[in-house]
Amino acid sequence: MTLSPPRLSGFDLRLACTPGITDVERLHRMRWHESALAAEERAFRRSVDAGILRLFRSGPVGEHGVADMKWYYRNRLIGSVPGKNIIADIYALSPERCPFCQAGTPSTLEHMFPKALFPWLAVEPGNLAPACKDCNLDRNEGNGHSSPNVYADTWISDHIWLTATSANSGDPAHLFFDIDAGCGVTPTQAELLRTHLNERKLRNRYRIRAKQSFSDLLSDIRESRRVRPMAGRILEDAVEDTLTSRLSARTADHGKNYWEAAALRVWVADFRSIDWEGLTPAVP
Numbered sequence: 001m002t003l004s005p006p007r008l009s010g011f012d013l014r015l016a017c018t019p020g021i022t023d024v025e026r027l028h029r030m031r032w033h034e035s036a037l038a039a040e041e042r043a044f045r046r047s048v049d050a051g052i053l054r055l056f057r058s059g060p061v062g063e064h065g066v067a068d069m070k071w072y073y074r075n076r077l078i079g080s081v082p083g084k085n086i087i088a089d090i091y092a093l094s095p096e097r098c099p100f101c102q103a104g105t106p107s108t109l110e111h112m113f114p115k116a117l118f119p120w121l122a123v124e125p126g127n128l129a130p131a132c133k134d135c136n137l138d139r140n141e142g143n144g145h146s147s148p149n150v151y152a153d154t155w156i157s158d159h160i161w162l163t164a165t166s167a168n169s170g171d172p173a174h175l176f177f178d179i180d181a182g183c184g185v186t187p188t189q190a191e192l193l194r195t196h197l198n199e200r201k202l203r204n205r206y207r208i209r210a211k212q213s214f215s216d217l218l219s220d221i222r223e224s225r226r227v228r229p230m231a232g233r234i235l236e237d238a239v240e241d242t243l244t245s246r247l248s249a250r251t252a253d254h255g256k257n258y259w260e261a262a263a264l265r266v267w268v269a270d271f272r273s274i275d276w277e278g279l280t281p282a283v284p
């Protein structure tokens with residue numbers, strides 16, 4: 001989930017994007033905002049460096065501040081050629097997978113401190129992350145919450161905080177995803193992760209994917225049984241090998257908190273109580 005931060009500062013971004021403003025009055029206002037913007041971005045970066053990002057509070061935003069920053073984001077970052085180049089660089093930090101859900105493809109920019117509440121951070125690159133549409137839209141304007149910061153919250157990779165449990169003992173494909181509050185994170189960090197899971201509707205999205213992943217697993221086992229007929233203990237051993245090698249591959253590729261790694265941990269732990277023979281009848 002953590003990425004190397006963008007090298008560009010908010011100041012660099014505005015150096016590239018501001019010269020295209022043709023409305024003199026707006027240009028004048030942006031120059032007027034610059035000292036407040038720069039001060040806020042400096043304070044934000046200091047909080048990142050000191051590891052106290054959750055204590056960061058926004059400074060006062062004067063008249064026109066919110067509207068001007070929303071305008072700037074929409075027209076000079078999203079809607080200008082230099083802005084689009086900067087966005088392409090941010091997408092390139094995680095080209096294949098959205099860092100928030102590890103499932104979708106990045107196609108939008110996420111404000112981790114929402115721009116409605118932190119307008120001075122609307123174009124601070126350290127506050128902008130590549131995100132898939134589902135993650136960005138589901139969170140809307142952030143509902144007043146900041147999200148985990150994919151550049152600065154490096155503690156996220158230190159613990160196994162995403163857990164899955166079998167929601168129905170008769171149906172191993174049916175999993176329930178949650179945060180493991182006892183995994184070593186602080187109560188504040190657990191709350192941040194829980195909000196992240198809720199706001200992006202990840203429980204449901206992971207549940208659906210886990211169902212599909214289990215069905216793919218059964219197809220693979222069925223195919224193996226077609227090539228080499230297996231039953232009883234031999235089948236169980238083959239399933240255990242498949243599950244453990246898949247778990248280590250997914251963990252190595254996507255991290256301990258990848259949704260499929262969490263699902264595979266449950267199936268590895270429960271594999272002796274699952275009726276693999278009944279679930280994957282040998283193909284004649």
Ligand SMILES: [Zn+2]
Binds near residue numbers: 104
């Ligand atoms: Zn996503």
